[in-house]
Amino acid sequence: MRAIRVASAALLGVSALALSSPAAVAAVAKGDNNITPFGFSVLPQTIAAGGQVTLQLDRDNGGCVGSATVSSGVFDTITIPGNRSSATAVVDWDAKPGAVYKVTFSCDGVSGSTSLTIASGRTNPTPNPNPYPYPYRGVHAGEGGTVAGFDLKEIGLGAALIAGSVGAAYHFSRRRTSEDGT
Missing domain, CATH: 1.10.287 (Helix Hairpins)
Incomplete structure (x- = not known):
């Protein structure tokens, strides 16, 4: 007994x-290994078709030195020069509402991806108030702490x-x- x-x-x-x-162990088991020497994000993560997203790289730790390319099926491929940490992209007007698209960041031979969700409805295109297409070293608010994830x-x-x-x-x-x- x-x-x-x-x-x-x-x-x-x-x-x-x-x-x-x-959750990190579960993600590795599924094959979602997005561990890169540089941080990246798409802001906002949910956007309506025709909206503008900001593609950000974390270059502070030296993980991405050269130019980076950002590609997705919902916007044209964007190149972020080595002296910039962000760029903007306009989501295609024919993006399917409710769909989740993969956004891939590639720099120095290393790639990582995140998702971008298309909201229902459409936005009116607004002109960019920034005359420079790539802001230089913007604020890194909301990126998380030292134990990200x-x-x-x-x-x-x-x-x-x-x-x-x-x-x-x-x-x-x-x-x-x-x-x-x-």
């Missing part, structure tokens, strides 16, 4: 450990689940009943 309790407690511990793995709530919940399952396993393995003879 004691072996059943120990085995079930061990199984509970292994299950909690398996279910609390970070990790959610502290998920990590805390995972740690609590693991601690709880280890505690339960210890409790059930040390608990004695009248059936054991002591």
